Amino acid sequence: MKERYFFVLLAIIFSATLLFYLPAHAETYGSIAINITYSNGDRADYSPISIKIYQDNKQSPFQEIESITGNPFNIISLPLGHQYKIDLYSNGMYASSNYVDLEQTQQNVNVNIPLPGGMRVNVLYNDGVTSINNVFVDVKSPDNKIWASGFTDIKGQTLRFWLAPTTVQTVGYTVDVKIGQHLLYSHNPVFLLPGISQEIEIVTPWTPLINSLISVKVYDSQSKLVTPSNGTFVVDLLDDQGNKMMESPVNNRGEADFYNLKVGDYEFRTTNLKDNSIWSDSKVTIDGTQLNFITKENQTQISKPVTPTLQPQTSQIPQISGCNCVAFRLDNVQDYWLDNVQIGVMDTFKQKNASLTLGIIAKVFGNDSKLVNNIKNNISNQSNDIGINGWSFEDFTLSNETQQESLLGQSKNKLL
DSSP states (O other), X not given: OHHHHHHHHHHHHHHHHHHHHSOOOOOOEEEEEEEEEETTXXXXXXXXXXXXXXXXXXXXXXEEESSOOSSSEEEEEEESSEEEEEEEEETTEEEEEEEEEEOSSEEEEEEEEOOOEEEEEXXXXXXXXXXXXXXXXXXXXXXXXXXXXXXXXXXSEEEEEEEOOOOSTTOOEEEEEEETTTEEXXXXXXXXXXXXXXXXXXXXXXXXXBOSOEEEEEEOTTSOBOOTTTOOEEEEEEETTSOEEEEEEOOTTSEEEEOSBOSEEEEEEEEETTTTEEEEEEEEEESSSOOEEEEEOOOOOBOSOOOOOOOOOSSOOOOOOOOOOOOOEEEEEOTTSSHHHHHHHHHHHHHTTOOEEEEEOGGGOSOOHHHHHHHHHHHHTTOEEEEEOTTTOOOGGGSOHHHHXXXXXXXXXXXX
């Protein structure tokens, strides 16, 4: 009997020890496939969508997806047996919330978000009437991400930007208006309604013309105002692209004067006409708050053209013969605009075995599957080359180098 109890006790101890050392059952994961549509039933553009996923009643996100890669989109690596709250954001704006009790390894959910709204920005000087043309405009969400940008036209208007509506009453877009590199005006909040076009009027604090006299005092290297004994001076006013706008002679008091200037970035370049040398260069921002400027002798290089000495060439420059060829480019290629015409032109060049460069407007390209597939096929057959017509067909002659690089980089990333 004692032996029997001994073996029973030994079996219990062995079972308990075995359970202690056995690994816990591995957690099972599932996924949720979301299909996103607009309120009118159309499949939604996925490019501006981000997602936050919350598990059960937790306040911190279980998972964050900054940018989804398609629609429908599969959210993976979600432990089973939990409730998930899925918050969708479009263009950084809250769009919708959906709850899913994940009990199976794959579940589907339909998500409905509001239609985008159209925003055209109208930029005015502080008189509320005079439009400002050729200024750069950014539209940003509360997380400071830029979703739309472009220059104003002769009427002071941007292109119409189609963005997610603002569904939270206290949260709106910020519109930045930039003149040159140093003048910035931010207007917020800007609210946008779903499915309709709106005109957003922004009155900046800048005056249309600075009617007051702008005075420039010219100093020598000893910090003394120049006199006729130093030479005969003239101050050129250049815009931020280096283009000469006007000039003013320096008077006997060492001053030059300018009138009726617009706000912006400028350069005062002083020339000593005695030997045609650059006396000084001063870059300034004029916004009407400062009317008196100084510029000091910096003894920069002579502005006379220097004739280079030509050295005899030791090698012959190869002669390049004409190719007797013509380069063709199709501009303004974009989604859902004269599809049959655009594709027809491409197909004609393909049939003729002739190459064609496509100038694509990056912002409005990528969702038209009919057009995109045709272009992909032509690229694989070496019928088409890709060019950039800007982000939203901007006039690049009105942009500085930094702005040009930004727009081209944004376009290249979209097309890649």
